[in-house]
Amino acid sequence: MSAEPETRPVPGGSxxxxxxxxxxxxxxxxxxDREAGDAVVSNFLLHWFPAKTYKPSLDWTYSFWLGxxxxxxxxxxxxxxxPLLLLYVPSVERAYGSVKDIEYVVTFxxxxxxxxxxxxxxxxxxxxxxxxxxxxxGAYKNGTGRGxxxxxxxxxxxxxIVLTLFLSFTGYLLPWxxxxxxxxTVGTNIASSVPFVGPEMRELLIGGRxxxxxxLIRFYVLHVIFxxxxxxxxxxxxxxxxxxxxGLAKADRWVLETGKVETPAGxxxxxxxxxxxxxxxxxxxxxSLQARDLTVNAVNxxxxxxAIVTLGTFAVVSILACFVPSPLEEPANAxxxxxxxxxxxxxxxxxxxxxxxxxxxxxxxxxxxFLGGVLLPGALLALLTAWPWLDRSSRxxxxxxxxxxxxxxxxxxxxxVLVVLAFTVVGTFMRGPYWHxxxxxxxxxxxxxxx
Amino acid sequence: MTTNPAPAGAPPAPEPAExxxxxxxxxxxxxGAGVVALVGQAGASLRSLVPNVSYDAxxxxxxxxxxxxxxxxxxxxxxxxxxFRDGRTFHAISAxxxxxxxxxRAEALSRTEEKEVAGKPLRITHRxxxxxxxxxxKGDGANESGPAPxxxxxxxxxxxxxxxxxxxxxxxxxxxxFRLTLA
Numbered sequence: 011m012s013a014e015p016e017t018r019p020v021p022g023g024s025x026x027x028x029x030x031x032x033x034x035x036x037x038x039x040x041x042x043d044r045e046a047g048d049a050v051v052s053n054f055l056l057h058w059f060p061a062k063t064y065k066p067s068l069d070w071t072y073s074f075w076l077g078x079x080x081x082x083x084x085x086x087x088x089x090x091x092x093p094l095l096l097l098y099v100p101s102v103e104r105a106y107g108s109v110k111d112i113e114y115v116v117t118f119x120x121x122x123x124x125x126x127x128x129x130x131x132x133x134x135x136x137x138x139x140x141x142x143x144x145x146x147x148g149a150y151k152n153g154t155g156r157g158x159x160x161x162x163x164x165x166x167x168x169x170x171i172v173l174t175l176f177l178s179f180t181g182y183l184l185p186w187x188x189x190x191x192x193x194x195t196v197g198t199n200i201a202s203s204v205p206f207v208g209p210e211m212r213e214l215l216i217g218g219r220x221x222x223x224x225x226l227i228r229f230y231v232l233h234v235i236f237x238x239x240x241x242x243x244x245x246x247x248x249x250x251x252x253x254x255x256x257g258l259a260k261a262d263r264w265v266l267e268t269g270k271v272e273t274p275a276g277x278x279x280x281x282x283x284x285x286x287x288x289x290x291x292x293x294x295x296x297x298s299l300q301a302r303d304l305t306v307n308a309v310n311x312x313x314x315x316x317a318i319v320t321l322g323t324f325a326v327v328s329i330l331a332c333f334v335p336s337p338l339e340e341p342a343n344a345x346x347x348x349x350x351x352x353x354x355x356x357x358x359x360x361x362x363x364x365x366x367x368x369x370x371x372x373x374x375x376x377x378x379x380f381l382g383g384v385l386l387p388g389a390l391l392a393l394l395t396a397w398p399w400l401d402r403s404s405r406x407x408x409x410x411x412x413x414x415x416x417x418x419x420x421x422x423x424x425x426x427v428l429v430v431l432a433f434t435v436v437g438t439f440m441r442g443p444y445w446h447x448x449x450x451x452x453x454x455x456x457x458x459x460x461x
Numbered sequence: 462m463t464t465n466p467a468p469a470g471a472p473p474a475p476e477p478a479e480x481x482x483x484x485x486x487x488x489x490x491x492x493g494a495g496v497v498a499l500v501g502q503a504g505a506s507l508r509s510l511v512p513n514v515s516y517d518a519x520x521x522x523x524x525x526x527x528x529x530x531x532x533x534x535x536x537x538x539x540x541x542x543x544x545f546r547d548g549r550t551f552h553a554i555s556a557x558x559x560x561x562x563x564x565x566r567a568e569a570l571s572r573t574e575e576k577e578v579a580g581k582p583l584r585i586t587h588r589x590x591x592x593x594x595x596x597x598x599k600g601d602g603a604n605e606s607g608p609a610p611x612x613x614x615x616x617x618x619x620x621x622x623x624x625x626x627x628x629x630x631x632x633x634x635x636x637x638x639f640r641l642t643l644a
Contacts, residue, residue: 192563196593199562219515228510345538347564349592364561365594368608378594378608379561444566445595445607 038310046307058249059308064261068306068315072147072260072411075319076140082323083133084241090126091234098184100230102223105186106341113338124331130178132327134356137174141167145423148416150398151408153262155255160408161398163251166244168395173241175356180233182354186226191342192351194221194229200364203379221344259409264304266406349443358437359430360387365445390426520632527551527620527627527643533586534567542616542629543567547584551641553629554602555614556589563593565613570600579638589613601637615639 040046047061066072097116099108112119144150150164179197183190194216202212217224256262306312339348353361360383367382368375393400407413412420440447442454522540530546537544541556541564556564567587574585578601585600596607603612617633618641620626627641 192593195563196561203561214511217510218512219517224512345541345564347566347592349566351563351593361594365608368560368610375610377560377610383561441595444590444592 038313040307040309043307046309049309056309056313058253059312060253060257061308062305063308063312064257064264065304065306065311066263067258067260067409068312069260073258074139074143075315076136076143078316078319079323080133080137080140081245082320083129083136083327084245085320086129086324086327087126087133088238090122090129091238093122094126095234100184100227102186102226102342105184105226106338109185109187109338113336120336121331124334124336125327127336128330128334129327130181131354131356132323133174134178137171138356141171142423142427145397146420147259147409147411148401148403148407148413149259149409151259151401151403151405152255153259153405153408154265155262158255159251160255160259163248163255164398165395166248166251168391170241170244170248172391173237173244177233177237177241178354178356180229180237183229184226184233185338186342187339188342188346188348188351189339189354191221191344192347193353194225196351196353196361198225200379200383203377204384205380208380261409262405263409350441350445352437352441355434355438359433362433362437362441363387521628521630523621523624523626523628525626527625530627536567538564540629540631542631543587543589544618544627544629545586549643551618551627551643552583552639553616553618554589555616557614558591558593558596558609559604559611559613560591560594560596560607560609563591565589565591565596565598576601579636581638581640603637612637 037045037049040049050056050059050061094112097108097112097119099105109123112123114120116122144164144167150160152158152160179193183194198212198215198221201215202208204211213219215225215228216222217228252258352358363382363386364378365382366378367386368378369381401416401419403413403415403419407415436447439450442448448454524537524540524542524544527546530544530551532546532548535544535546536542536556543554543556545552545554556567558565567589569587570585576583576585583601587600588605589598589600589602590596591607591609594608596609597605598609598613599605601612602615604610614634615637617630617635617639619628619630620641620643621628
């Protein structure tokens, strides 16, 4: 009888029915929009990408892909940290020796350590540049999409840069060399300068009243478990929020530039799962359906660029690690402070600030440790966190470099960035023995390195 | 088959409002118990990280026989301490910077000077410089420039009763008029 439905088996054994495909319908080289969309749905590694992306938001010169590069560096740090985790010994007697072994005895050890160290330095720089980019483009602002919470993603981002700095701090003291020991001394004394609770905080941080084994194991566990775990969790939320907010802020430009109004709320016909679930139609739907020429499939256009950035980052770090050796100072010596004792470059602006902020009002003195080490950075951080709520510019300023609307705040922000950079340069190149100021062309006096 | 919604003899169904109250109450008790348990466990975990015992180095330390100290300054790295001798008179100044705790270094002055410090004469032979943030101290420990908020600490010196060694008490700060003069 011809009325019987066709149940002829297909090669591969799967039944042929609507929506059931005999073979997985995804590929890194999709031949149709359908296949491109299926790739995002079917593949675990691709599931966090949208099906379609607003083409201009992929521009190299809009985001410079700094967020992707940061994520790649973090991934590389986790990977290169794994062998180091097995080679390093977190004990005050053996930490220095084990790092020395990694550097001089273990095959490829110095390269792995260099990869880890260079990636860490680059991550601080790239995460900072990412923050600068997001600020200057007003990308923490909500544009035309519904239910956007970009301001909260900015807050997550501020949390991530703070975690990045803590990761660097806890990382560079693990070798337990002179840099490490005196960095812990100064760092925990800054915590100790907080009125009332300071000394207790320091005791909790270093696990006692003197810097010893309890200190090393605390910072070690923070470095290898708690802080990377926190970065991983916040990073996942950061990415999820980007998707929820309809992509980069630049993606909102489409509605503004074409004069299209967002679809009114309510139960309208919608083609996106998100819209169905909420009973609303997000702007991304309108963009992808109405402006086919302005959108591209995430597979493969977005994936290709993300892969170029990620692999490019890996390549740059791997190659640099072959040529840039990682320093190791003398073993930690509680008896001698190096002269000058300098923090790594990304903390030198803070070292410069704690130098300059001890103020005297009559007989009353405020230690620069508290003013410059706690209050000032704390205020800066609070201001940075709260900025999306202080920014009163129009939504047209979201996702635009140097928007006219935000000119004044961009200038103020750049001024602060310049001050931080200037302090970093002064601390790096113009501070000699006893933290005295020397111009780069002035020779440092010959001083004994030991007392 | 017939159904009887309210069989005879069974207790009357409670009022809906009452049920809600009871469920509400039990829900609150449950959530409350959960919160208390979580806070308690988190608190216990954090408390375990606050040290109960501190294996500090002793604060009273024998430094050696007074006769073994040179005239002028001697730096004792283990105690982070400068001990000064002027004939039969001794005093000790801490080498811990009052700004952020680095060890300051002594720099000999080109010529020594006699000065009244806290009403008593003192021979000043050195000044102190901090390598971390550039604090400067005068020879008596007074903070002169840089971020240091207060003078270097002076500690009490005494003689051990048993063997006559010089003893410092690092838990006992003294004023700048302190001198230990041997007979």
